[in-house]
Every structure is written in structure tokens, then in C-alpha cells.
Amino acid sequence: MSSFRRVFTSSVGTKLLIGLTGLALFAYLILHLAGNLLIFFGQETFNEYSHKLISNPLVVPVEIGLLLIFLLHVYKAIINWMGNQAARPVRYEKTEWAGHKSRKSVSSVTMIWTGLMTLLFVVVHLKQFRFGAWYEIGSPPIRDLYRTETELFTAPAWVAVYVLCVILVGFHLRHGISSAFQSIGADHPVYTKRLVVWGTAFAILIGGGFAIIPIWVYLTR
Amino acid sequence: MRITLKVWRQSGPAKAGTLVEYAADNVSADMSFLEMLDLVNEGLIARGEDPIAFDSDCREGICGACGFLIDGLPHGPVRGSTVCQLHMRSFSDGDTLVLEPWRAKAFPLVKDLVVDRSAFDRIIQAGGYTSINVGGARDANSILIGKDTVEQAMDSAACIACGACVAACKNASAALFTAAKITHLSLLPQGQVERYTRVVRMVDRHDDEGFGSCSNEGECEAVCPKEIPITNIARMNREYLKATLMRGR
Numbered sequence: 159m160s161s162f163r164r165v166f167t168s169s170v171g172t173k174l175l176i177g178l179t180g181l182a183l184f185a186y187l188i189l190h191l192a193g194n195l196l197i198f199f200g201q202e203t204f205n206e207y208s209h210k211l212i213s214n215p216l217v218v219p220v221e222i223g224l225l226l227i228f229l230l231h232v233y234k235a236i237i238n239w240m241g242n243q244a245a246r247p248v249r250y251e252k253t254e255w256a257g258h259k260s261r262k263s264v265s266s267v268t269m270i271w272t273g274l275m276t277l278l279f280v281v282v283h284l285k286q287f288r289f290g291a292w293y294e295i296g297s298p299p300i301r302d303l304y305r306t307e308t309e310l311f312t313a314p315a316w317v318a319v320y321v322l323c324v325i326l327v328g329f330h331l332r333h334g335i336s337s338a339f340q341s342i343g344a345d346h347p348v349y350t351k352r353l354v355v356w357g358t359a360f361a362i363l364i365g366g367g368f369a370i371i372p373i374w375v376y377l378t379r
Numbered sequence: 380m381r382i383t384l385k386v387w388r389q390s391g392p393a394k395a396g397t398l399v400e401y402a403a404d405n406v407s408a409d410m411s412f413l414e415m416l417d418l419v420n421e422g423l424i425a426r427g428e429d430p431i432a433f434d435s436d437c438r439e440g441i442c443g444a445c446g447f448l449i450d451g452l453p454h455g456p457v458r459g460s461t462v463c464q465l466h467m468r469s470f471s472d473g474d475t476l477v478l479e480p481w482r483a484k485a486f487p488l489v490k491d492l493v494v495d496r497s498a499f500d501r502i503i504q505a506g507g508y509t510s511i512n513v514g515g516a517r518d519a520n521s522i523l524i525g526k527d528t529v530e531q532a533m534d535s536a537a538c539i540a541c542g543a544c545v546a547a548c549k550n551a552s553a554a555l556f557t558a559a560k561i562t563h564l565s566l567l568p569q570g571q572v573e574r575y576t577r578v579v580r581m582v583d584r585h586d587d588e589g590f591g592s593c594s595n596e597g598e599c600e601a602v603c604p605k606e607i608p609i610t611n612i613a614r615m616n617r618e619y620l621k622a623t624l625m626r627g628r
Contacts, residue, residue: 170593246550246591247489255598258595
């Protein structure tokens with residue numbers, strides 16, 4: 159029997175970790191989107207929500223946990239991608255997609271690139287929001303995140319960058335959600351087929367949901 | 380029919396290879412793809428040239444010996460078929476077809492369209508067996524197994540180890556092959572004794588051979604001559620998880 163460490167470095171173990179961390183990040187995105195959509199209820203509601211969130215003592219430990227999950231996902235995915243590149247040193251002269259029952263799509267063949275773009279985007283996004291301009295409002299004063307957001311999205315270039323990036327996240331999820339369930343071993347005669355459909359639906363909802371916000375802010379400000 | 384072939388010619392593992400064009404004339408639509416290649420080879424031999432090397436054995440689609448890419452698709456464009464059971468009526472007069480061997484680090488090229496697939500044998504040796512003392516033949520129904528389980532196990536056992544799954548996979552992963560063997564044995568009572576050591580050993584061997592990991596695209600399932608579904612891979616992942624979490628290693 160091989161060492162315990164091999165559990166996490168084997169092809170199956172690696173994909174199990176990528177799948178589990180991916181699903182955790184997917185769950186987080188749902189919560190994140192739900193929170194962000196509160197911006198449609200106006201400045202006060204949005205700021206109250208953001209204040210409740212950042213004044214919770216658990217927020218920092220949760221953020222650190224989330225960061226570790228994110229980094230593990232990125233690290234394992236990059237290692238996995240490099241190993242997969244090495245598995246076919248000589249390329250084909252001619253290749254076709256098999257079609258039929260295959261789930262191969264633009265989304266599935268670009269996972270590493272949409273993933274790396276998401277990584278870049280997350281760095282910029284954290285800098286602009288989590289560690290971005292700090293305004294205060296009301297008494298006692300709380301952070302006016304609404305102002306930070308609306309100021310950023312008065313610039314059409316940033317609106318475009320955010321919309322493009324969240325669409326890429328949507329593409330990543332389009333293959334990622336159903337793939338993650340397969341990686342952790344979920345298979346069922348009925349639900350497996352629905353998983354692909356639901357994964358696509360969630361990808362559109364999350365990508366589209368996040369994309370609407372900067373556009374809406376830009377148009378209404 | 381007249382078919383133009385562009386065939387990968389490589390005289391040995393360390394030699395440089397290239398696509399070489401051949402004309403196949405007087406091809407009957409009723410010929411199998413391999414019979415058409417036999418015809419081309421007869422012409423080459425008559426001219427004193429080296430015939431195109433390719434694997435074949437039963438030519439009935441059940442042994443798993445044959446296989447190469449035709450225009451970028453393992454076993455060609457027909458679903459659920461090996462190249463020996465692919466007939467020239469699936470093509471049109473005047474077609475130009477590119478023939479290439481399976482490409483994978485774990486399948487070193489031997490010659491032309493022939494690759495060494497003994498990595499598959501080593502994966503089987505790692506755990507694709509049941510340790511049963513063989514004596515006289517036992518009565519076939521002495522171990523009762525439910526009909527559904529039998530059918531499911533048989534669907535996985537249908538794998539002929541041709542290697543098309545590896546060839547089609549963008550990661551040159553043998554996940555479908557390995558998973559089919561693991562699924563087949565893990566479903567049956569005879570496979571229970573080694574159930575958890577098997578999955579770990581076979582996956583480890585799969586990785587050591589240099590195959591990639593599964594991206595869950597299902598190109599393998601689409602080209603598999605036995606149409607083995609990737610739900611087998613989900614089962615392998617589940618078995619692996621159980622083996623490592625519940626039993627330690």
C-alpha cells in the first residue's frame with residue numbers, strides 16, 4: 159500500500175480535492191450573489207447588510223478558511239493541468255471532438271484559462287472592495303460600501319472588466335459544477351443527467367446575476 | 380471507391396515520423412477498414428515497400444487489438460465500433476483520411492499505427508483480479524447475484540481494453556478503462572475481498588504509468604466501442620474515497 163500522502167496526489171485524489179473545494183467555492187458564490195443583490199434595495203439596506211457581515215467576529219476566520227480553500231483549488235488545478243499536459247508529449251496532427259454523449263465544450267476545454275483569469279480578477283476585486291476605498295456614513299458610523307461600489311461602476315471600463323470577468327466565472331461553472339459532482343463520485347441513473355442541466359442553469363444564474371449589478375449601477379447612477 | 384490516406388509512418392520508437400500519402404484504389408464499400416488497409420499493404424509489398432504496421436486480431440470487434448485515429452476520431456466516425464467493424468460504406472468516394480496512432484506517454488509508439496499498450500496489463504496486474512482458488516468448475520449459479528447487478532457488471536466488463544478512451548482524452552487519461560475494471564469487480568460478490576485494496580492499487584498504477592487525470596468531459600464514452608459510460612468513473616472515485624477515508628491506506 160502506498161503512503162497516505164498519495165491519497166491527495168493521485169489522479170483521483172487530486173480531482174476529489176479540486177471537486178470538493180470547487181463545490182465549496184460554488185456554495186460561497188451563491189451566498190455572495192445573494193448578498194450583492196441587496197444593492198437593488200438601496201443604499202441603506204446594502205450598507206446595513208455589509209456592516210452586519212464585517213462586524214461579525216467570525217468573518218475573519220471564515221475569510222481565511224475561504225482563502226485556503228481557494229488557494230488549494232488553484233494549486234491542485236495547476237499541478238493537475240501540468241500533469242495532464244505531460245501525459246501526451248506528442249500531439250495529434252488532426253483531432254476532432256467526439257460529440258454524441260460527450261460533454262466537451264468551450265467551457266470544459268478552457269477551465270484552466272477561465273480559472274486563471276478568475277484568480278487575477280479575485281486579486282483586483284479584493285483590492286477594490288475588501289481593501290478598497292473606506293467611506294463612512296450615519297451615526298454611529300458604518301462603512302458606506304454602497305458608495306465604494308457606485309463610484310467604481312461610474313467608470314465604463316470597470317463595468318466592462320467586471321462583466322467580462324463574471325461571465326468567465328460563469329463559463330468556469332458551466333463545466334465545473336457537474337464535473338465536481340462527478341469527481342467526488344456522485345452518479346445516479348436519473349440525477350446525473352439533470353446535474354449537467356442544473357450546473358448550466360446555475361452557471362448562467364450566477365454569471366448573469368453578478369453581471370447585472372455593475373451594469374445596473376452604471377445605468378442608474 | 381478511391382480513398383486517399385495520409386498515414387503516420389514511423390519505422391521505430393526513436394525514429395522521426397511523418398504523415399505519408401497513399402492512394403487506395405478499387406476499394407469496395409463492403410470492405411472493412413482493415414481489409415482496405417490490407418489491400419494498400421499488398422500494393423506496397425508488391426512494390427517492395429514497407430507495409431503499414433497496424434494491430435488486429437479477431438476482426439470481429441471483440442478482442443480490442445485494433446484501433447487508431449481516423450480523421451481525429453479513435454476507431455473512426457461510427458459509434459460503438461472498432462476499426463475492424465467499420466466498413467468503407469461509411470465513407471465517400473474521393474475522401475481523404477488521416478490515420479494516426481493512439482498518442483499517450485503511457486502508450487509508447489512501436490511502429491506506424493502500433494503502440495505498446497502493456498500499461499493496461501500492468502494496471503490489471505495491480506488489482507484487476509479476484510483471488511479465488513481454482514478447482515473444478517463450479518456450478519454457474521452457486522452464487523446468487525441480482526439481475527440488475529449482473530447487467531451492470533457485464534456492461535462494465537464489456538471493456539475490451541483497446542485504448543480508445545486514452546486516445547480520445549485530452550489528458551490521455553485511462554480513467555474509463557481503470558474504472559470499468561474496478562466497477563465490474565466491485566459490483567460482484569467475488570470481488571468484495573479485495574474491493575478497497577484493488578481501487579487504490581489500480582489507481583496508483585494508472586498514475587505511475589503516466590496517464591493523466593479525468594476532466595469529466597466524456598470524450599472517452601463517446602468513442603468507446605463498447606459505449607461504457609463515465610458513470611463508471613464516478614463509481615471509481617467513490618470507491619477510492621471510501622477506500623482511503625474509511626479504511627486508511
